Amino acid sequence: MPSVRAVHRLLLLGTTLFLGAAAAFGQAAQPDLTGRDFTFDATTQEAVFTGDARLTYPGVVLTADEIRFNTGTRTATARGHLVLTANSRRLVADEGTYNTTTGQISARNLRVGQFPVYVTGETVEGTFDALVFTNATVFFREDAAYTPAITASRLTYTKDRIVSADGLGVGLRGRQIFSLPRFEHSLDTDFLSYVTAQVGYRGRLGVFAELGFDLPVAEGVKLGADVGLYSARGVMIGPAGSYRHNDADGTLRGFFRSGYINDSGARRTDVLGRPVPRDREFLTWEHRQTVGEHFTLDGTFNYWSDSEVLRDFRGKEFRRIQEPDSFLEAAYTTDNTSLSLFGRFHPNRYHRVQERLPEFRFDLLPSPAALGVIQRLNASAAVLESDAFGTDPALRTSRLDAYYGLARPIAPTPWFTFTPVAGARVTHYTDALGARRDYTRSLGEVGFDSRLLASRTFDYDNAIWEINGLRHLVEPRLSYRYAPEAARGRAYIPPIDRRAFSTYLQPLSIADSRFIDDLSALNTARLSLGNVLQTRDAAYGSRNLAALTFAADYALDPAPGVRSLSDVHTELALTPAPWLRFEAYHRLNPHQPSTQELNTGIVLMDQEWWSLRLSTHFLKSNYEEYLVTYRRRLNETFDVEALWRYDARNSRLNEQSYGVWHRIGQTWAAKYEVSFYDGPRRESSFSLSVEVELLKF
Known part of the structure; x- marks a missing residue:
């Protein structure tokens, strides 16, 4: 009597001969089937493999606890731990069928997707290119109760993309919070691009809760809202959203956020000392777009009903932008030219803005002409406006402006270059001052730029600091500009583009000055030493260990009350290792001598575990501040951070903050923070908050 093993071998041989005969008759490729145990059901014409059953077909692998293959219909029926793989796509289910001829798939309790988005369904029909799920769930990153999820009565999944869904609910895994009319999402883009929640207490806001979110509503478009509830102020709410589109012709992206509140709390006054209104709102919009290789469109719009609305309710955004700007610019660029249309608008009335309504500008970047001469050209036409502010009157003018310059580099040796320069600027104004209808100013400029370059190498190695030889580069520069009539016509020019407060050296040439309505006579030399x-460096050829630059201006014909020698400006940067960076800026009055300004910053870091930053900010007769920030990673789940801001002039710790970051699985990050403030300020003296942020998908 034959053994069991012999019977199995005979059945396997018979099935192999049967499949081979079928292949010869039908001229179609047959799958390769294996398993620990095998039987053949002659009634159903099915080969049955169990125990690590596996079906291999060109481009497809099917594994399960049991696989039954019907040679007539060329259908494999799998049960138990079904895994169907085609190239990079992978389906997991309890049981199902796969037709090797048509690629048709039918499964129960199937899961498909790629990190971080997955889709499950009670029943699924279709092919690898298009699957239709019933009673589907879309979840993100991990299968946990706190994971954001979408449910759908019917969902179509096509080529790694959810193309449509009906009967939608949004919430956490297994808990629906609200419904959506329709859903479409690509697995290679963010699903929830913006989700934050924060609860806590601040003295002037009271107990508060804030929530912000965006959800997809169309291809590349996400809409949502920002909601804030404040026990001492009321409810702030506003729509929010973002959009994104990429194709072969260019890119498009942008977002908007807004909020409105009927503020019932203590509103106090704005920056101009005026009472803050009860109805308060803001709107922020940013847009970035490219078309082809040459065209860009960029814009920002910021409307604040009063100067303090973001400071009171959106402190983080206020720290980034304290004077809102609104502009729109379209630009077309080539290798050495730029053509732009720029508009700057002023929807707010509590700070000064030089409006451009609009400005049309053409720039020819420095380009070779003839005989080694380099030419440049700037030309613009603008409608300028500046509203009345304080004691300054309202101003408006239409301005035509053009500058043309020539430069001829002369390099008698590799280490010395001398470049004489000459240029002319013509500017025409309408609505001139001094009882004139218009005014035209013509200016000339001559000068030179010169530089020396010297270097020396040193055979020095240090394994600890990863130093492999040293090279010292020294570059003295001397520039000179002479434009004695640059201040001409000040009595007639509407001073809209005028000087702003700055402690740094300004551009030397009239060609590069932005304050062209407020020019001064030039007879000035600038000396710098770099x-x-x-x-x-093995990766980049070389890397900087240190950089030190000194610079100062010397006016040969100074204005009354101005000394010939300006302050001496020094910049220092030390980057001896990836874990250490030190930067400093120093401004010295050489006539006293005394330090006028000093800003420093040192960063120490272990990129995996901790970072420490110490910085100082000193401006004589103004402020002296010291800032320390520290962050340490305790483990995979928790980080701690702290911040101290000290005011040395008033011997006061203006701000101290202590926080703990908590990563909840792969989906959420929570921050628990307590802050204390001192000194005269609008913000509360104490803040306690818990902020929850959805990690980006």
């Missing part, structure tokens, strides 16, 4: 210390 030093760079480098070492060899």
Whole structure:
């Protein structure tokens, strides 16, 4: 009597001969089937494999606890731990069928997707290219109760993309919170691009809760809302959203956020000392777009009903932008030209803005002409406006402006270059001052730029600091500009583009000055001395270890009350290792001598575990501040951070903040923070908050 093993071998041989005969008759490729145990059901014409059953077909692999293959219909029926793989796509189900001829799939309790988005369904029909789920669930990153999820009575999934869904509910895994009319989402883009929640207490806001979210409503478009509830102020709510589109012709992206509140709390006054109104709102919009290789469209719009609305309710955004700007610019660029249309608008009335309504500008970047001469051209036509502010009257003018310059580099040796320069600027104004209808100013400028370059190498190695040889570069520069009539016509020019407060050296040439309505006579030399210390780098060829630059201006014909020698400006940067960076800016009055300004910053870091930053900000007769920030990673779940801001002039700790970051699985990050404030300020002296943020998908 034959053994069991012999019977199995005979059945396997018979099935192999049967499949081979079928292949010869039908001229179609047959799958390769294997398993620990095998039987053949002659009644149903099915080969049955169990125990690590596996079906291999060109481009497809099917594994399960049991696989039954019907040679007549060329259908494989799998039960138990079904896994169907085609190239990079992978389906997991309890049981199902797969037709090797048509690629048709039918499954129960199937899961498909790629990190971080997955789709499950009670029943599924279709092919790898298009699957239709019933009673589907879309979840993100991990299968946990706190994971954001979408449910749908019917969902179509096509080529790694959810193309349509009906009967939608949105919430956490297994808990619907609200419904959506329709849903479409690509697995290679963010699903929830913006989700935050924060609860806590601040003295001037009271107990508060804030929630912000965006959800997809159309291809590349997400809409949502920002909602804030404040026990001492009321409810702030406003729509929010974002949009994104990429194709072969260009890119498009942008977002908007808004809020409105009928503020019932203590509103106090704005920056101009005026009472803050009860109805308060804001709107922020940003847009970035490219078309082809040459065209860009960028815009920002910021409307605040009063100067303090973001400071009171959106402190983080206020720290980034304290004077809102609104502009729109379209630009077409080539290798050496730029053509732009720029508009700057002023929807707010509590700070000064130089409006451009609009400005049309053409720039020819420095380009070779003839005989080694380099030419440049700037030309613009603008309608300018500046509203009355304080004691300054309202101003408006239409301005035509053009500058043309020539430069001829002369390099008698590799280490010395001398470049004489000459240029002319013509500017025409309408609505001139001094009882004139218009005014035209013509200016000339001559000068030179010169530079020396010297270097020396040193055979020095240090394994600890990863130094492989040293090279010291020294580059003295001397520039000079002479434009004695640059201040001409000040009595007639509407001073809209005028000087703003700055402690840094301004552009030397009239060609580069932005304050062209407020020019001064030029007879000035600028001397700078640059030093760079480098070492060899395997990845980039060389890297900077240190950089030190000194610069100062000397006016040969100074204005009354102005000394010939300006302050001496020094910049220092030390980057001896990836974990250490030090930067400093120093401004010295050489006539006293005394430090006028000093800003420093040092960063120490272990990129995986901790970072420490110490910075100082000193401006004589104005402020002296010291800032320390520290962050440490405790483990995979928790980080701690702290911030201290000290005011040395008033011997006061203006701000101290302590926080703990908590990563909840792969989906959420929570921050628990307590802050204390001191000194005269609009914000509360104490803040306690818990902020929850959805990690980006």
